Amino acid sequence: MSQKVIGLIGGMSWESSAEYYRVVNERVRDRLGGLHSARCLMWSFDFAEVEALQHAGRWDAAAALMVEAAQRLERSGADFLVICTNTMHRMADEVQAAVGIPLLHIADPTAERIRAAGMRRVGLLGTAFTMEQEFYRGRLRDRHGLEVLVPGDEDRALVHRVIYDELVQGRVEPASRQAHKEVIAHLVERGAEAVILGCTEIMLLVRPEDSPVPLYDTTVIHAEAAVDLALTGP
Incomplete structure (x- = not known):
C-alpha cells in the first residue's frame, strides 16, 4: 500500500510533537504490519519564539511563521499538513490559504x-x-x-x-x-x-x-x- 507523506508542523512544544511522531508510526505499523512506519516530514519550531509572539498578542507574526513552515513542508513533498498543537489552529485558515495541499484540522x-x-x-x-x-x-x-x-x-x-x-x-x-x-x-x-x-x-x-x-x-x-x-x- 502506498502512503501519503504527512507534513507535521511541530515544536509547539516538542514534548507533544514527540507523541505525534510516536503515534503516527505505531498506527502505521499496526495497520500495515512488519517493519512499516510512517512517511512523514516535520518542521519543528523553537517554541520560545512562538510563545513570545502568543503572549504578546502578535498573531500576525505567528501566522507568518506558520505559513512559512507549511510552505517548506509542501515544497519538501508533504501531501497534507498537520499542525501539532491546538492553539496554533488560530491561524489554520491562513495556513490553508497559503498552500495547495490539505490541512487536517485538529x-x-x-x-x-x-x-x-x-x-x-x-x-x-x-x-x-x-x-x-x-x-x-x-x-x-x-x-x-x-x-x-x-x-x-x-x-x-x-x-x-x-x-x-x-x-x-x-x-x-x-x-x-x-x-x-x-x-x-x-x-x-x-x-x-x-x-x-x-x-x-x-x-x-x-x-x-x-x-x-x-x-x-x-x-x-x-x-x-x-x-x-x-x-x-x-
Missing part, C-alpha cells in the same frame, strides 16, 4: 468521535487562547453542533499556567494532576458529558482515571486521523 476528527459516541455537551481544556477565543470552540459549535463548556476564570488561569510553566517544560506535577481532576469535576457538575483535552500537552498530565466522563485526547485523535488520511486513496 478539531474535526475530535468532534466526529464525540458525535459518533452520541454526545453533544463537552468541556474544553486548553490554553487560555483555545478556551476563550472563537477559533476553536466556535468550530466545534458551528461545524459540528457541539455545546462547549469552558472552565470558570480561576480554573482557566490554572490550566493555562500549568501548560506553560510545567508541561511544555517537561514537568508533570502530582499537585497539578489533582487540580485538573477538580477542574474536570466542575465541568461535569455543569453537565459536560465528555471533556476535550484541547492542548496537546495535557495528555501528559491527565489520565482516563482522572475523569468521571470520557476524555478525548486531541493529540492521539489527530495523529490517528492523519494515518487514516495517509493510508487512503491513491
